[in-house]
Amino acid sequence: MSGLLSLMTDIARSCGEKMKKYDPHALNTREKTSSRDVVTEYDTAIQGEIINRLLVKYPAAGVVAEEGLASAIPYRELVFVIDPIDGTMNFVKGFSQSCVSIGCLKQGAPYAGVVYNPFTEEIFTAERGCGAFLNSRPIHVTDSPLSDTVVVFGTAPYNSECNDETFSKLRSVYPRCLDVRRMGSAALDICSVACGRAGLYFEAKLSLWDYTAAAAILLEAGGRLLDFEGRPIPFRLEKTPIIAGSEQTILDSGFID
Numbered sequence: 001m002s003g004l005l006s007l008m009t010d011i012a013r014s015c016g017e018k019m020k021k022y023d024p025h026a027l028n029t030r031e032k033t034s035s036r037d038v039v040t041e042y043d044t045a046i047q048g049e050i051i052n053r054l055l056v057k058y059p060a061a062g063v064v065a066e067e068g069l070a071s072a073i074p075y076r077e078l079v080f081v082i083d084p085i086d087g088t089m090n091f092v093k094g095f096s097q098s099c100v101s102i103g104c105l106k107q108g109a110p111y112a113g114v115v116y117n118p119f120t121e122e123i124f125t126a127e128r129g130c131g132a133f134l135n136s137r138p139i140h141v142t143d144s145p146l147s148d149t150v151v152v153f154g155t156a157p158y159n160s161e162c163n164d165e166t167f168s169k170l171r172s173v174y175p176r177c178l179d180v181r182r183m184g185s186a187a188l189d190i191c192s193v194a195c196g197r198a199g200l201y202f203e204a205k206l207s208l209w210d211y212t213a214a215a216a217i218l219l220e221a222g223g224r225l226l227d228f229e230g231r232p233i234p235f236r237l238e239k240t241p242i243i244a245g246s247e248q249t250i251l252d253s254g255f256i257d
């Protein structure tokens with residue numbers, strides 16, 4: 001494991017451990033754009049720690065982060081893309097599907113990613129050309145057809161204009177798979193596809209920090225990451241639809257003409 005991935009992994013682990021010490025009944029939260037879009041004291045504190053520790057080692061790197069550092073992608077060779085707690089609503093409500101997500105773009109493309117769920121003690125890691133791992137064991141997307149897999153999806157709760165498209169896709173894919181799940185963390189959902197636990201993931205509107213770390217893991221696990229038109233994801237700040245799967249499960253979904 002390179003020094004970069006090792007640092008990202010150490011930081012994700014130590015910040016994840018802090019998440020486990022919280023009391024969901026005594027959590028300071030604040031609404032951002034709506035009651036569905038909240039931030040907690042932990043999101044802010046964890047984001048600060050991640051950025052400080054990364055920039056000590058990589059002072060020339062750029063940073064994009066969900067809480068207040070999302071206005072531009074710095075023009076740097078390395079850019080860290082951080083979601084301090086992905087699955088914030090799960091964290092607030094006491095569901096165990098939330099994670100620390102630290103991604104790294106190199107010349108604008110996914111280079112490395114760490115996604116750590118401290119509640120299940122599952123850490124997904126990857127670096128370009130070195131494979132993808134779950135708790136240090138190699139992972140790969142499923143080689144099954146969609147009909148033999150579970151599909152995970154997101155409901156884009158910050159963007160109600162996506163409801164019709166989301167539930168129309170859900171209705172069309174449901175008969176083509178074993179069952180569906182809405183787990184509440186895009187990063188963990190994409191990692192579930194990377195390790196073959198799920199066959200496909202889709203969501204109509206995601207931010208760069210929701211998927212960058214998991215994208216590096218998915219691509220190293222032999223998966224594909226596309227938008228709803230079948231185009232590669234450009235890794236820019238504009239929100240985008242995401243489909244994650246194997247070549248076969250994406251074809252089987254019927255989402256891409």
Ligand code: LIP
Pocket residue numbers: 066083085086087088089154155156157158184185186187203206207210
């Ligand atoms: C969340 C994603 C989830 C999506 C939500 C939100 P957050 O990230 O993980 O899949 O449906 O709209 O983007 O806000 O918890 O970091």
